[in-house]
Amino acid sequence: MEKSILPKKKPMQKSLKARDNELAVTNKQLQILDGGPFADGELPYFKDKIGEIGHFPLRPKKLEILQINVGYMCNQVCEHCHVDAGPDRKEIMTRETMQLCLEVIKNTGAHTLDLTGGAPEMNPDFRWFVEEAAKAGIKDFIVRSNLTIIRANKKYYDLPDFFKKHNVHVISSMPHYTRGKTDKQRGDGVFDKSIKALQELNERGYGMPGSSLRLDLVYNPSGAYLPGDQMAMEKDFKKALDEDFGIQFHNLFAITNLPIARFLDYLIASENYEDYMYALVEAYNPAAVANVMCTNTISISWDGWLYDCDFNQMLDLKVASKVKHIKDYNEDLLNDRNIIISQHCYGCTAGAGSSCQGTVA
Amino acid sequence: MANSYYDPADLRKFGKITEWSEELGTKFFDYYGKVFEEGALSAREKSLIALAVAHVVKCPYCIDAYTKDGLQKGITKEEMMEAVHAGAAIESGATLVHGVQMMNKYNKLSM
Numbered sequence: 001m002e003k004s005i006l007p008k009k010k011p012m013q014k015s016l017k018a019r020d021n022e023l024a025v026t027n028k029q030l031q032i033l034d035g036g037p038f039a040d041g042e043l044p045y046f047k048d049k050i051g052e053i054g055h056f057p058l059r060p061k062k063l064e065i066l067q068i069n070v071g072y073m074c075n076q077v078c079e080h081c082h083v084d085a086g087p088d089r090k091e092i093m094t095r096e097t098m099q100l101c102l103e104v105i106k107n108t109g110a111h112t113l114d115l116t117g118g119a120p121e122m123n124p125d126f127r128w129f130v131e132e133a134a135k136a137g138i139k140d141f142i143v144r145s146n147l148t149i150i151r152a153n154k155k156y157y158d159l160p161d162f163f164k165k166h167n168v169h170v171i172s173s174m175p176h177y178t179r180g181k182t183d184k185q186r187g188d189g190v191f192d193k194s195i196k197a198l199q200e201l202n203e204r205g206y207g208m209p210g211s212s213l214r215l216d217l218v219y220n221p222s223g224a225y226l227p228g229d230q231m232a233m234e235k236d237f238k239k240a241l242d243e244d245f246g247i248q249f250h251n252l253f254a255i256t257n258l259p260i261a262r263f264l265d266y267l268i269a270s271e272n273y274e275d276y277m278y279a280l281v282e283a284y285n286p287a288a289v290a291n292v293m294c295t296n297t298i299s300i301s302w303d304g305w306l307y308d309c310d311f312n313q314m315l316d317l318k319v320a321s322k323v324k325h326i327k328d329y330n331e332d333l334l335n336d337r338n339i340i341i342s343q344h345c346y347g348c349t350a351g352a353g354s355s356c357q358g359t360v361a
Numbered sequence: 362m363a364n365s366y367y368d369p370a371d372l373r374k375f376g377k378i379t380e381w382s383e384e385l386g387t388k389f390f391d392y393y394g395k396v397f398e399e400g401a402l403s404a405r406e407k408s409l410i411a412l413a414v415a416h417v418v419k420c421p422y423c424i425d426a427y428t429k430d431g432l433q434k435g436i437t438k439e440e441m442m443e444a445v446h447a448g449a450a451i452e453s454g455a456t457l458v459h460g461v462q463m464m465n466k467y468n469k470l471s472m
Contacts, residue, residue, distance in 0.1 A: 177435075225432045228433040232405065236435050
């Protein structure tokens with residue numbers, strides 16, 4: 001057989017942490033982000049760029065979203081994962097920390113609760129936490145589900161019913177509407193399992209036109225390039241998923257991959273890092289700065305620490321506030337802080353901007 | 362001065378051509394930007410046309426740029442390769458259709 005010039009499919013990897021990769025040390029990542037073309041003066045530092053339009057230091061607006069990461073354990077090991085999640089990650093939120101979160105959820109001014117991971121469903125107290133949190137009557141209750149978890153094991157098969165019962169807003173990752181692109185980023189078989197899971201969610205009413213059971217998809221590029229126009233991508237996804245599989249969903253969020261953790265490792269290993277940073281800086285959109293998600297979000301880690309966003313959580317950059325842990329949570333004090341930034345932040349201000357809810361500008 | 366004619370890093374300096382001729386450079390980039398906006402043709406369709414032309418004019422910068430642009434727009438590799446074949450077919454057709462000129466000349470000169 002002729003030898004293909006295409007890269008071979010990689011076996012499921014381990015996390016950077018399990019591989020003792022030097023990028024598992026967050027300081028190393030921050031050094032890289034401060035060095036290279038930024039240290040050489042070829043590209044401007046993010047603080048200088050936002051300083052040009054009077055946004056440095058970056059300050060929060062009204063808190064709207066509480067994002068809780070209930071653990072880094074995941075059934076998948078996606079090549080681009082900024083969490084460095086995987087089956088080998090044992091960091092899991094305890095019920096005790098969840099209790100502290102529930103107190104905050106009951107009293108917060110935020111209108112959205114956003115549970116993420118890892119695969120949040122793998123936390124053994126996930127269902128208990130959702131049941132309790134749902135009682136707080138928060139307006140928009142999001143669970144970020146990777147879809148394959150629903151088909152991963154019998155004990156997860158009833159998740160669509162569970163989500164429906166608690167009126168959970170499901171946001172799921174779907175790298176592409178073709179099998180090849182999806183499996184390359186997320187692993188073999190991910191596409192077929194995701195399609196099956198989406199069909200099951202549709203059967204419960206999720207994602208159907210006019211349905212109050214919200215099902216949104218997240219698209220992020222499978223490589224060293226930025227996402228295209230969110231509206232155009234949504235149109236393509238809707239057409240292809242409907243024609244090929246009869247699948248419906250509400251909105252598509254196009255999210256830029258930020259140069260941290262496994263995606264940073266990939267960029268460096270594939271010699272794309274410098275070009276990617278140039279692309280991010282070139283696509284810098286001042287209009288996106290005012291609405292970056294760290295201005296309306298607090299991110300809580302599995303062990304209760306507080307961060308400006310999920311990315312800063314993975315870089316271990318805790319909030320610059322007297323209040324750093326959920327046990328001392330105080331929304332007024334927290335809102336009076338400077339947001340910690342570095343060059344990865346260019347990922348959220350590129351093009352139409354990027355956040356966990358898609359574009360911002 | 363680089364010791365090769367093409368340097369991938371030059372692509373991101375493309376905008377600098379405006380520094381030596383601001384009016385013409387600016388007019389070109391305004392035109393260029395407008396051409397690739399959504400119109401009667403979608404931005405996606407135009408990206409594939411640009412990719413095909415990039416191959417026909419054998420511009421490594423353009424191939425670099427429009428492969429990336431295609432990925433950003435969710436264009437698949439099968440679509441990209443078909444576009445390249447469309448360009449290649451026109452290019453080889455353009456060569457072969459001159460065969461008629463050759464045949465005409467041959468016939469004219471032959472008894």
